[in-house]
Amino acid sequence: QGSKLEIPMWLAKGLHDSKRRIISVELPKIYKEAWRTVFSADANVVDLHKMGPYYYGFGSQLLNFDNPENPEIAQTILQASTFISRFRRIMDSSQNAYNEDTSALVARLDELERALFRAGQKGLNDFQCWEKGQASQITASSLVQNYGKRKFTEMDG
Amino acid sequence: GDLGPFNPGLPVEVPVWLAISLKQRQKCRLIPPAWMDVEKLEEIRDQERKEDTFTPMPSPYYMELTKLLLNYASDNIPKADEIRTLVKDTWDTRMAKLRLSADSFVRQQEAHAKLDNLTLMEINTIGAFLTQALDHMYKLRANLQPGGSAPSQDF
Numbered sequence: 001q002g003s004k005l006e007i008p009m010w011l012a013k014g015l016h017d018s019k020r021r022i023i024s025v026e027l028p029k030i031y032k033e034a035w036r037t038v039f040s041a042d043a044n045v046v047d048l049h050k051m052g053p054y055y056y057g058f059g060s061q062l063l064n065f066d067n068p069e070n071p072e073i074a075q076t077i078l079q080a081s082t083f084i085s086r087f088r089r090i091m092d093s094s095q096n097a098y099n100e101d102t103s104a105l106v107a108r109l110d111e112l113e114r115a116l117f118r119a120g121q122k123g124l125n126d127f128q129c130w131e132k133g134q135a136s137q138i139t140a141s142s143l144v145q146n147y148g149k150r151k152f153t154e155m156d157g
Numbered sequence: 158g159d160l161g162p163f164n165p166g167l168p169v170e171v172p173v174w175l176a177i178s179l180k181q182r183q184k185c186r187l188i189p190p191a192w193m194d195v196e197k198l199e200e201i202r203d204q205e206r207k208e209d210t211f212t213p214m215p216s217p218y219y220m221e222l223t224k225l226l227l228n229y230a231s232d233n234i235p236k237a238d239e240i241r242t243l244v245k246d247t248w249d250t251r252m253a254k255l256r257l258s259a260d261s262f263v264r265q266q267e268a269h270a271k272l273d274n275l276t277l278m279e280i281n282t283i284g285a286f287l288t289q290a291l292d293h294m295y296k297l298r299a300n301l302q303p304g305g306s307a308p309s310q311d312f
Contacts, residue, residue: 056293060300071301078297087290088260095256095283112293120286127282131224 009061016065025065028052033069036076043085048110055110056083086113094120173222177229187230192216193223195236198243205250211274212251220248220278251279259287263294 004026007015015023029035030051039046048055059077063070076082090109093102094117106117129135160179163169168188171179179185192198192215205212216222223244231237255275262270 056297060297063300074297074300078294078300083294083297084263084266087263088256091256091259091286091290094286095252116286116289116293119289120283123282123285127278133224133228 009058013061013064025062025067027062027067027069027073028058030055031059031062031069031073031076033072036072039076039082043082044089047108048086048113049108051110053111056112090117091120093117095124173225177225180230180233187226187233189226189230189234190216190222192219193226193234193240195239195243198240198247202243202247202250205247205254209254211254211272212247213274214276217276218278219244219276248279251275252282255279255283259283259290263290266294266298 012023012025016025052058056077059073063074067073078084086109089105090113093105102117106114109117126135160175163185176185176187180187192201197215201212201214223240226234227237227241234240255272258270258272
């Protein structure tokens with residue numbers, strides 16, 4: 001009782017009960033007010049990967065625990081402070097062929113943003129592939145290529 | 158199979174795939190569509206740059222047709238290189254406008270948007286990205302409802 005422990009999120013959720021107060025959760029600092037102010041100043045500079053690569057997902061899970069700061073946290077995660085303000089850069093750099101080095105930007109994205117970035121890149125890559133005429137080239141599936149090799153050795157042995 | 162009859166010297170309309178096929182077999186000359194012309198395309202490009210909305214394109218397949226005709230029949234198309242550049246410029250302008258639109262849609266957290274005069278090519282290039290982003294936004298918005306959404310594990 002009264003001691004502080006680090007436990008996994010799934011365990012904390014299981015133990016949590018707003019009526020019985022078995023545990024109370026302390027917010028990781030990136031969700032606290034000081035950091036929230038940084039986000040509202042300029043969310044784009046923050047290295048979300050370093051601060052906890054599942055910022056959005058974890059933050060959303062945190063809202064399960066009755067914390068008086070929850071509305072502010074939810075707003076920050078979503079709002080002009082974070083997802084929305086970082087959205088533009090992710091979109092522009094993933095969809096633009098002229099962007100030389102995106103690795104610096106991607107390094108600062110959390111996992112959710114990285115998945116989004118990859119979706120944007122894929123859209124661009126598919127377009128470029130079509131433009132080069134590669135879309136109409138038939139290539140052997142990698143499964144079939146291996147199959148051919150095995151069959152040959154079966155005939156030998 | 159059998160094709161025809163075609164009368165030599167008389168222009169005839171055929172499906173694009175057939176035109177390309179005949180052209181590859183050197184059996185015909187292709188006539189580009191009326192809009193595939195430097196002046197017309199300059200007009201379109203300029204309008205695209207000037208307006209905030211999307212210009213109605215002369216064909217919903219302007220990208221596809223340009224690519225096909227310039228690849229297989231550039232000898233039948235006057236000023237082919239200029240045409241290629243003009244179409245690419247127009248495409249770039251339209252895509253930039255689309256991203257601008259997407260960004261303001263996300264910022265204002267709108268529920269609906271209506272964009273006229275987009276072609277499928279443009280929609281498909283940005284589509285997967287945009288739908289995924291909006292999906293995330295939807296889930297994050299659900300966070301704002303107190304005790305509303307059941308906590309989801311699928312982040």
